[in-house]
Amino acid sequence: MIALIEASSYFQLASLAAMADAGLLPEADERILVLANGSQVPELTTPLEETPGFQQLAARFDRVVDFAALTSPRRPSQFNPREDELHIFESLLRQAWNLGTGPLTLVLESIQVNPARALARIFFDAQLWVHSDGLMSYGPTRSRLAMALRQRLMGTIHVDLVPGLEPHLLAELEPVRKVLHAHELAKIFTELAEDAHFDLPGSSALILGQYLGSLRLMDADEEFELHVQMLQEVLNRGLDTVLFKAHPSASATSAARLATVAEEMGLDFRLLNTDHLAETVIASARPEVVISCFSTGLATAKYILDTDVHAVGTGTMLQALAPYENSNRIPLSIIHALFVQDLPAPAHSEGDDQLSKLLVAVAYCMQAAQLPQLREQAAEFLSVHYPEFSAHFKRRRITKLDLPPRWVHLVSRRSLPSKVRGASRRVLRKGSKQLEALSKSLSRLAK
Template sequence: MIQLIQASSYFQVVSLAAMADARLLPEASRRILVLANGSQMPEITTPLRQNPGFSLLAARFDSVVDLDELLWPRRPGQFNPRNEELPLFEKLLRQHWDLGQTPVSLVLESIQVNPAQALARIFFDAPIAVHSDGLMSYGPTRNKLPVPMLQRLRETIHIDLVPGLEPMLLLEAPVQRKVLGLESLATLFAELSAAQDPAKHQFPADAALVVGQYLGSLGILDTERELELHHRMLLAARDAGASAVVFKPHPSSGPTAALLLRARAESLGLEFRILATDLLAETVISLMNPLVVISCFSTALLSAKYMLGTPVIAVGTGELLQELGPYQNSNRIPVSIVHALLIQQLATPADAGDHDELTALLRAVAYCMQYKNLPGLREGAEAFLTEHYVAHSAHFKRRRLAVLDLPPRWAHPSRTIRASAWGRGLRRRALRVGSRSLDKIARSLAETSSRVSR
């Protein structure tokens, strides 16, 4: 059987190579790595093949193919063939990737979205394994999957980024869970670091590494507020005793933000260096040995802390938990994890034993996010909120609790607040409908206010 293994980021390529070394990938006679750049702007990011150390990783697979090149100028995330086109695309991919008529199995990431879902639809009878490299695997499945696809799911493979924490991805499906230990991933990053020329990577002493996040692309923060968030990271670096800051911008961010941050750093008396490299943050940490790693909710914070043993600081997670919208935003679980571990100082499940508060918290958040798909989590969510809401209120929104009728009832918005919100919604509707409907909507507003007041 031929195995198609899809990767959309360089970290995923590293993760998959480590999974191959650890013999966690399903058995196959031939393994093909399918590159599908998941960047929102792949045109301005380095192609996955050109990242440093790629040849070392590609050696773990029998061949490498590029879905980006085949689909150009369409991006992989836009690949959504119509049902009547599926046989045609299967014939095309079998020809271009030299698959012949051999049965195929799939190892996919982000099964809820394209191109992973498109590949699963094209190879309609292939068994499916789902791999995950980051923190999102700890959250619930974003979209409801078709029953035929659920029936083909066999297993998930995830990195133990939070030691002992079980993923909620595909919790609704009876899949086998495989775990890639951090020691296996650390071995591979050590190999990648050893392949670098130390003379090309000289870093200042007593420096903090700030890992930038492009929150503007997610529609979470505007440019000014994102700059302020990064400014707070500089303050955290100074307070931690750093005399210099190495800033690794997000690959999708423009140069302006980094230049503005340079001026802020100089005003604080910090030496500032912009790190223009395609090296992953984990490789940079191995080469740099920073005083501390600082970010918001980057996966690098947890891989630095639990895999590389480097001190870390998270900045801005509390505010971000309230800014994220809608509540089911798939970034919510990663932010909650970082906030709980690094701000609230909860223990990981591996360390907590029978007193695992983190898992209970995340399951309560997951129920609030995807209550229709995960009704079995309600009882646990009610118990957790009844006992722990005050300590963990930052993770929940009061209106969400009210809509789902979850405890504590005293935290629900008052009737006056709800009536005001309904009124604002009706006024906005009036503006959309037009002036001729204003009288009718005004009467509706009056009736609504009257019912609420009663």
């Protein structure tokens, strides 16, 4: 039996190495690491095989193949073969990777999108395992899987990023859940930090940039203002040095303006130009605080590396994020609940686990059709706790799903009596005529 284990990011690679050490990967005679660079701009980012510590991490596997190099210039995320091409690609990949004709096991990232979905379709009879991709694994499946994939799913392997929190990914299929505990991943970060040296004073903060503008979650100016708020938090804490680590997929120019503002604020701004993971930097430099919006790095810093964290801009993002089922919503809700609303992680909740109940309600609102079994729990939570957690929900979504509390429901024109609707139309027509007359008067005066 050969196992193909796919990784598209450095963090995934570190997690998979920890899963191998912990004995969580499926049994196989040979384990092949499949690199599928998931960068938004692969031409401007360092390939996975050239990142620091790659050889150490890859040593957990028998050999490495590069799927991105095989499909170039098409990116792995763009690889989507037609049904009549699947058998051809199976033959090609088996030959290119020397897989023989025997059975396979696939350990993939998010199976809902390519290239993971494409690989699962190509190797049509392989057993399927899904490994976690940061905080998104706690969110619901974004679309219903084809029966051919559902029938072969064996289970999931996720990192316990938020102690005790259960993932909703693929919950509708009731998969086997394997858990990688925090201390196992901490060993990997410590190992990587041994060869990383960041000379920083004790009174320093680490800001983790995100590529929110590149993902069109906000425009460039809004993202810049968000980073300025993070600089202000550094000042509020009485610190004088800030280390800024841009997201690997972010624009290379995003930090230039920020450096100027930091200097004007009297901060010693240091741009971290490294391919090391944020967690490796934290383990090596030991900053006093890690600041970001809703980066997974906040959870790893807090619960794996025991470092103080601060989240900025999550409340605004919760309301701006669209559509409601956007896969970033669960990570955003988790960070806002933990580090803005100060909810404890489930393992630390002492019986009153409000975070899990909140995420059940959010998950149901995101994917009600796929998770009908969560409706009763979601309704119960909202009927009691909506006022204190309203930032996580949209009134339009609650109205559409007919969830409590009813007093937040939006009023539909169809629900109004016919006389009221008729009066509304008359008012609109009258107002339109008045605006038209005013426009004509202004035109005559201009002449």
